[in-house]
Amino acid sequence: MPDPKIISADSIYGQGGVSDTAAEAPFFGASTFMRRPYSRDLVDIEIAVLGVPFDLAVCNRPGSRFGPTAIRAASRDISSWEKQYPWGFNPFERLRVVDYGDVIYRYGNAAAMVEQTQACVADIVQQGAQTLCMGGDHFVSLPILREVAAKHGPVSLIHFDAHTDTERNDNPYDHGCMFFHAVEEGLVDPLQSVQIGIRTDYDKEQDQFLVLDAPWVHRQGIDATIAQIKRRVGVGSAYLTFDIDALDPAYAPGTGTPVPGGLTSNQALEIVRGLEGIKFVGMDVVEVAPDYDHSEITALIAAQLALEYICLQAAAVA
Helix, strand or coil: CCCCCCCCHHHHHCCCCCCCCCCCCCCCCCCCHHHCCECCCCCCCCEEEEEECCCCCCCCCCCHHHHHHHHHHHHHHHCCCCCECCCCECHHHCCCEEEEEECCCCCCCHHHHHHHHHHHHHHHHHCCCEEEEEECCHHHHHHHHHHHHHHHCCEEEEEECCCCCCCCCCCCCCCCCHHHHHHHCCCECHHHCEEECCCCCCCCCCCCCEEECHHHHHHHCHHHHHHHHHHHHCCCEEEEEEEHHHECCCCCCCCCCCCCCCECHHHHHHHHHCCCCCEEEEEEEECCCHHHCCCCHHHHHHHHHHHHHHHHHHHHCC
């Protein structure tokens, strides 16, 4: 009896590649973000997806170290569409995107994570690509921003969160104070930055960011929120950071510090889509903790938000 011929997805769907629109069924194959090729060769690559599996800076429930794996797995469910709704195009026909893999560091060593994250981000941006990072807890934004700002100068921060993360303390590894340190280090210009979805207490006299808290967004609506963000950010370089707890726990239960009263999935998606025209230089989506998730709904919206960022960037090169 002859040996059966081993077939590949390419033989059914066509030849794979960084701009290929065909995909295996969601239950086939290894998980990379949106079925992008796994590569650290960034020649002619516009966006590199980087996982930062770290949760040693949390103040409540751990588990976001598993976030990058969960987001990649969930992205399989949205990777097979030829055109992305409502954009009407396939972003991977316009942009070359690869999955760079994860930051590797000696487990338990927060300083090593910072060093290795900065090394990975520096490698990406120095080769001319942008980073799209998946946390990990929100502290990982700080080492990312250090290398983004080294390339682009101080950036405007567009920050979705339930918390401002601007506590003033000396803890070098705390997911509640990294944007205080980012301002102190000159990585972020707070006077051109905005925080959306906030619904926990913060020092209103000391915080220099524009805060559009969750009740404001609910009352004023999506269009007014988009207008305020664009007015605040202006024409300079901007970095998008999305803590998944910006969403109400009904839409994102899989996170370490859930707070009732947050944004809906639709509000978040519509606001992010409305940011077309802003000069983005990178994004991260963080705080997905799959052990507390249900039916992958948190990982799925995180994957969709990351995909919306790619679509934003693809729209800019049309």
